[in-house]
Structures are given as structure tokens and as C-alpha cells.
Amino acid sequence: MSVRDELLLGARAAIGPAAATFALGVTFGAEAVAAGWGHAAPVVFSAIGISGSAQFSLLTTLSTGTALVAILSAVLINARYLVMGVALNDSLRGGRLWRAVQAQPLVDASFVVAHRGGGRFDVVRLLGATIPQWSCWVLGTLLGVLLQPEPELMEQLGVDVVFPAFFLLLVLEELHSLRALGAAALGALVAGGLLLVTEPGYALLAATAGAVVGVLPEREPAEREPVDREETR
Amino acid sequence: MRLWLSILAVSAANALLKASGPLVLGDRRLPAVARRVVALMAPVLLAGLITVELAGEDWNAVDGAQVAGVAVAGIAWWARAPMLLAVLVGAAAAAGLRAL
Numbered sequence: 001m002s003v004r005d006e007l008l009l010g011a012r013a014a015i016g017p018a019a020a021t022f023a024l025g026v027t028f029g030a031e032a033v034a035a036g037w038g039h040a041a042p043v044v045f046s047a048i049g050i051s052g053s054a055q056f057s058l059l060t061t062l063s064t065g066t067a068l069v070a071i072l073s074a075v076l077i078n079a080r081y082l083v084m085g086v087a088l089n090d091s092l093r094g095g096r097l098w099r100a101v102q103a104q105p106l107v108d109a110s111f112v113v114a115h116r117g118g119g120r121f122d123v124v125r126l127l128g129a130t131i132p133q134w135s136c137w138v139l140g141t142l143l144g145v146l147l148q149p150e151p152e153l154m155e156q157l158g159v160d161v162v163f164p165a166f167f168l169l170l171v172l173e174e175l176h177s178l179r180a181l182g183a184a185a186l187g188a189l190v191a192g193g194l195l196l197v198t199e200p201g202y203a204l205l206a207a208t209a210g211a212v213v214g215v216l217p218e219r220e221p222a223e224r225e226p227v228d229r230e231e232t233r
Numbered sequence: 234m235r236l237w238l239s240i241l242a243v244s245a246a247n248a249l250l251k252a253s254g255p256l257v258l259g260d261r262r263l264p265a266v267a268r269r270v271v272a273l274m275a276p277v278l279l280a281g282l283i284t285v286e287l288a289g290e291d292w293n294a295v296d297g298a299q300v301a302g303v304a305v306a307g308i309a310w311w312a313r314a315p316m317l318l319a320v321l322v323g324a325a326a327a328a329g330l331r332a333l
Contacts, residue, residue, distance in 0.1 A: 051243075058239060164282075210277040211273040
């Protein structure tokens with residue numbers, strides 16, 4: 001498959017999550033203006049930060065505490081990218097610096113879209129998946145800044161279903177084995193338990209501990225060969 | 234100025250977090266055990282994201298219509314609906330429940 005095809009495949013697989021990102025971007029833009037951030041800062045932040053969890057965290061904490069605490073909270077919430085960067089590294093090519101550059105398009109949905117199975121990732125597909133995500137995130141933020149819609153309207157339209165629904169469908173496609181099912185269940189359990197005592201970002205980081213199921217010796221046949229999403233549907 | 238410096242700091246730290254693994258590891262491959270762990274990272278992350286999205290901090294964000302909408306999307310997908318259509322059906326179900 002050519003680079004162009006892989007890029008398009010990644011972009012096509014990410015269109016759904018990107019639509020959800022757009023809706024979330026509208027919410028971020030509207031809330032940032034309401035918090036007194038002005039019009040330029042939210043859009044620039046979305047363009048260079050491209051991280052919903054960190055951006056919402058900074059938005060919430062900057063107005064209630066010191067800047068240092070707000071920055072640290074936002075960074076810690078994104079600590080899962082450290083784990084995901086390590087996971088991605090075996091699939092990257094070239095020297096350390098070039099590998100670091102290739103890891104930059106990493107966002108949650110593109111990490112999943114680029115997963116070819118068995119811990120292997122397609123870097124071109126990762127980039128292809130991030131392009132619509134980034135575009136929709138920035139455009140959504142811009143629209144939110146300009147229109148400032150009421151959060152109630154988004155809820156009435158069922159927009160809050162879009163993100164978790166896409167994640168559900170993506171995880172269903174990832175569950176090729178009992179190990180994956182067990183790991184996902186453990187991750188959900190850890191996240192659910194920690195939500196009672198800590199912030200969602202930290203609960204999410206801790207959920208990655210569910211992958212320790214992978215240290216158990218394999219007792220079943222190798223995972224199925226990766227299947228290009230949507231191609232079989 | 235405080236806002237802009239905070240935005241730049243978070244954005245730079247975000248880029249560094251993504252770069253750290255490749256910068257430290259270079260072309261060294263992970264051991265087999267670590268590769269098996271890495272292979273499970275995507276489903277685990279997704280399961281965590283779903284939980285966090287639906288439950289929220291202290292489980293205060295649980296919303297019956299939202300949960301039902303997500304379940305309907307899952308059922309629609311299982312019934313062979315394309316992904317985008319399944320999600321739209323789920324969103325419509327939640328909107329319908331709220332309108333009742």
C-alpha cells in the first residue's frame with residue numbers, strides 16, 4: 001500500500017472521532033471565552049497544544065490556583081503520552097530526533113487508528129488520522145469562540161454521546177483476544193475506582209496499568225492479523 | 234502574559250512527553266514482555282477513556298440518556314451499521330430520551 005493510501009486510510013478511519021473532536025472543540029472555545037481568555041488564545045492553544053484533556057485542565061485550574069500548579073496539572077494529565085510514545089517507538093524509523101518528530105502527531109484516537117495489532121503501529125496512518133482530528137479541533141474551537149453556544153443545546157442534541165460511542169466502537173474492534181478483553185476490563189476498573197478519589201486525567205493515566213495483563217505468558221494463538229478498519233464492513 | 238506563558242508551557246511539555254520515549258530509546262527495541270504490554274495499550278486506553286467520559290469525577294457525571302445512547306450505538310454497530318451511522322443513531326437515541 002502506498003504512503004498516500006495509508007495516509008487516506010488513516011484520515012478516513014479518524015473522520016468519526018474527528019467529528020466528536022469538533023463538538024468538543026466548540027465547547028472548549030465557548031468556555032474559554034466565558035472564562036475571559038479572549039478570542040485568540042483558545043484557538044492558538046488548540047492549534048499548538050492539540051490536547052483536549054490538558055486544555056480543559058488548564059482552563060479549569062488557571063482561574064482557581066497559581067499558574068505553576070495549573071501547568072503541572074495539565075502536563076500530568078497528559079502523562080499517558082509518555083507511555084504511548086514508548087509504545088510507538090518500535091514502529092518508528094531513523095535517529096532519535098527524527099523518531100521524536102514522528103511521534104508528534106500522537107493523539108488518543110490516532111494512536112488507536114494506527115495500531116496494526118500486536119503492538120505494531122503505522123506511522124503514516126498515525127499522521128493521516130491526526131490531520132482531520134487537528135483540523136476539527138481547531139475549527140471547532142474557532143466556532144465555539146465565535147458563536148459561544150449554550151452547553152445545554154449540545155446536550156439536547158446528544159452531542160455528548162459522540163465521543164464515548166466512538167471510543168466504544170474502536171475498543172470493540174481492538175478486542176481480538178481474551179487478553180485484550182481482560183486488559184480493557186482491568187483498565188476500566190482502575191479508571192472507575194480512581195475516579196472516586198482523583199481527577200479524571202490521573203484516573204486515565206492509571207488505567208494504562210491494565211496493560212500489565214500483557215506480562216502473562218501467552219496461552220492462546222497469536223492475535224489475528226491486523227484488519228483495516230471499515231474495509232470489512 | 235500569564236495566560237500565554239501557561240499555554241506555551243503546556244504545549245511544549247505536551248510535545249516533550251510525546252518525544253521522550255523515542256529520544257531515550259532510539260533504535261533499541263523493547264523486550265518481548267514489554268511488547269506484549271504495548272500491544273494491549275490501545276484497548277486499555279480506550280476502556281479508560283470510555284469510563285472517564287461516562288462517569289466523570291466522583292462518578293457525578295453519570296447520565297442515563299448518555300449511557301443509553303452509547304449502548305444503542307454499540308448495538309447498531311453490532312448489527313453491522315457503519316461506524317458513523319451507529320454513532321449518529323446513538324446520539325439521536327440520547328436526544329430522543331431527553332426530549333421525552
